[in-house]
Amino acid sequence: xxxxPAVAVxxxxxxxxxxxxxxxxxxxxxxxxxxxxxxxxxxxxxxxDGLVTVKLVKREDGMGFLTTEVSEVMSLMWATNxxxxxxxxxxxxxAGITLQLKRYRxxxxxxxxxxxxxxxxxxxxxxxxxxxxSLSILYTASAGLGVEPGSHDVEVTYTLTDC
Amino acid sequence: MLMPKRSVLVxxxxxxxxxxxxxxxxxxxxxxxxxxxxxxxxxDAITVPTDAVSxxxxxxxxxxxxxxxxxxxxxxxxxxxxxxxYVKGTFTTWPTAxxxxxxxxxxxxxxxxxxxxxQFLMTCDRxxxxxxxxxxxxxxxxxxxxxNDYLVTVTYTLTDV
Numbered sequence: 001x002x003x004x005p006a007v008a009v010x011x012x013x014x015x016x017x018x019x020x021x022x023x024x025x026x027x028x029x030x031x032x033x034x035x036x037x038x039x040x041x042x043x044x045x046x047x048x049d050g051l052v053t054v055k056l057v058k059r060e061d062g063m064g065f066l067t068t069e070v071s072e073v074m075s076l077m078w079a080t081n082x083x084x085x086x087x088x089x090x091x092x093x094x095a096g097i098t099l100q101l102k103r104y105r106x107x108x109x110x111x112x113x114x115x116x117x118x119x120x121x122x123x124x125x126x127x128x129x130x131x132x133x134s135l136s137i138l139y140t141a142s143a144g145l146g147v148e149p150g151s152h153d154v155e156v157t158y159t160l161t162d163c
Numbered sequence: 164m165l166m167p168k169r170s171v172l173v174x175x176x177x178x179x180x181x182x183x184x185x186x187x188x189x190x191x192x193x194x195x196x197x198x199x200x201x202x203x204x205x206x207d208a209i210t211v212p213t214d215a216v217s218x219x220x221x222x223x224x225x226x227x228x229x230x231x232x233x234x235x236x237x238x239x240x241x242x243x244x245x246x247x248x249y250v251k252g253t254f255t256t257w258p259t260a261x262x263x264x265x266x267x268x269x270x271x272x273x274x275x276x277x278x279x280x281x282q283f284l285m286t287c288d289r290x291x292x293x294x295x296x297x298x299x300x301x302x303x304x305x306x307x308x309x310x311n312d313y314l315v316t317v318t319y320t321l322t323d324v
Contacts, residue, residue, distance in 0.1 A: 030236070031253075031318035032211045034265060036301050037219035040309040041227060079225045081261075081305040130261060130304035132225055 042082055044160040047075035054141045067142040073104055077134045078123065078160055085124030088161055090116040093154030096147040101156075104136035116159060123160065207246065209238040209321040218265075218301045219311075232299045236269075236319050239292040244323050246287035252277040255314040261306025265315055270296040277317060287321065 052072055056065040078087065091099050091112035100109040101119070110119065120135065127133070141154075216234050220227040240246045250267060257263065268274040269285050276282075285295070 027322045028207050029320035030209050030211045033215040034315050035217045036313040037311040039222040130306045
């Protein structure tokens with residue numbers, strides 16, 4: 001009389017135990033390794049073709065030229081995942097022509113010369129930018145009377161460097 | 164026209180024989196049966212190829228490429244309750260700054276960004292061995308230092324949760 005319920009209980013316990021036993025060794029899992037390489041990125045460029053033109057304004061008395069601001073605002077763009085990085089700037093042109101540089105929203109003009117000088121620091125990962133960075137820049141130009149009339153080029157070079 | 168006596172006797176005997184054989188076929192003298200018990204165990208299995216997967220984010224000039232790499236998982240289950248596959252990563256070597264992301268997309272499914280927590284990848288089909296094609300993808304911003312050996316161990320778990 002008691003045997004049937006006992007058998008039923010055993011069967012029930014067996015049924016309940018099967019799934020428990022299946023997970024007893026932990027849920028089945030598998031794994032493999034993924035290796036990721038990240039290349040170095042170091043890029044810098046001035047806007048478009050980088051050509052800036054300025055026509056020097058004569059002094060009121062006609063005895064030379066005023067320091068003339070370039071009306072065109074240029075963009076300097078760079079991207080890097082290196083660190084540390086700085087941007088150095090230099091300018092090479094005819095003697096007697098002077099260029100100055102400033103950030104668009106800044107008030108401090110920096111005279112440019114053949115010797116490279118640090119202009120943006122930090123410019124690398126330490127600056128905290130996760131993508132392309134940019135600056136708007138302005139120039140002024142002036143020339144002494146020793147410079148011959150005509151068109152003269154001054155080459156301004158921006159260098160992204162680790163020093 | 165009457166049949167001779169002998170013929171009548173032959174017909175009678177033939178009929179008697181046929182009747183006896185029919186009776187013998189219809190008679191059961193006993194039977195026996197027993198049950199054959201077949202135990203079918205639970206199958207829950209999942210594997211991935213042991214080959215390491217490699218992704219390289221190339222310099223694109225102003226940033227980094229977003230490469231992809233193929234792999235697969237294979238699973239089998241005969242469970243009558245729903246089985247799902249979850250994925251998570253153990254980040255052995257990983258940048259402390261910036262965002263380096265690894266995602267995996269099962270064929271016909273949606274991309275899952277791999278984190279250190281289990282995340283649902285897909286629901287399993289029952290009763291078949293399935294090979295699921297996977298596509299890994301990686302993305303990094305420029306705050307991630309260049310390196311060749313960022314490592315993550317990706318684990319796939321078959322579960323009923």
